[in-house]
Amino acid sequence: xxxxSLPELDRRLTQVAIENMLEKYxxxxxxxxxxxxxxxxxxxxxxxxxxxxxxxxxxxxxxAHNVDVPAARRAYCAAIDSVVExxxxxxxxxxxxxxxxxxxxxxxxxxxxxxxxxxxxxTYVKIRSKAFYKMALALTDLGMLSLEALLKKGRE
Numbered sequence: 001x002x003x004x005s006l007p008e009l010d011r012r013l014t015q016v017a018i019e020n021m022l023e024k025y026x027x028x029x030x031x032x033x034x035x036x037x038x039x040x041x042x043x044x045x046x047x048x049x050x051x052x053x054x055x056x057x058x059x060x061x062x063x064a065h066n067v068d069v070p071a072a073r074r075a076y077c078a079a080i081d082s083v084v085e086x087x088x089x090x091x092x093x094x095x096x097x098x099x100x101x102x103x104x105x106x107x108x109x110x111x112x113x114x115x116x117x118x119x120x121x122x123t124y125v126k127i128r129s130k131a132f133y134k135m136a137l138a139l140t141d142l143g144m145l146s147l148e149a150l151l152k153k154g155r156e
Contacts, residue, residue, distance in 0.1 A: 009136060009150045011129055017150060018132045021139065022099035025080045028073045030102050035066045076144075083138040090115070091131035094124070 038059045084095050097114050098105055105114070111124035119127070139145040 006137070007147060008152045009133060009147075010152045011132075013150050014132050014136050015129070017145060018135050018139075019099065021080065021145070022095070025077055025100060026102070028077050029100075033070050033073065036062045038062050079139075079142055079144060083135050083142070086138065087131050087134060090127055091134070094127055095131055095135075098128075 080100075084092055084100070087095065093114065094110060098107065098110050107124065108121070111119050111121060115124075136145060136147070136150060140147040
């Protein structure tokens, strides 16, 4: 791929990929993390012809999980937030209102009632497509998205 030109992405594949990432963002923001707890009752585990010298540390594994998973969720949300902050103001407004809020709004609500002045459906689709294109490139730079899967077929 030539670095001087921007890649041509499949609009539909890009939209699906970015919407899936924003849905994951919304889930991380709205669903609380349930911390695991160690069980205190151990049961006998029969081992057939296997190594019996292995030792597991359930408490350490649970403690690592309880620290690593929330940290990964926060890092994911922070990365999405930073990508959205770099968009133009109308693109930011569209992405935040439509995809990042707890309450899910429909496209027609956004372009008729949120945008001031209201825009047509075609203009809304253009704004969304440009925002998703920019987000796809930025998320690729962060290593969160594979650009090869989004390239238009027929171009090498």
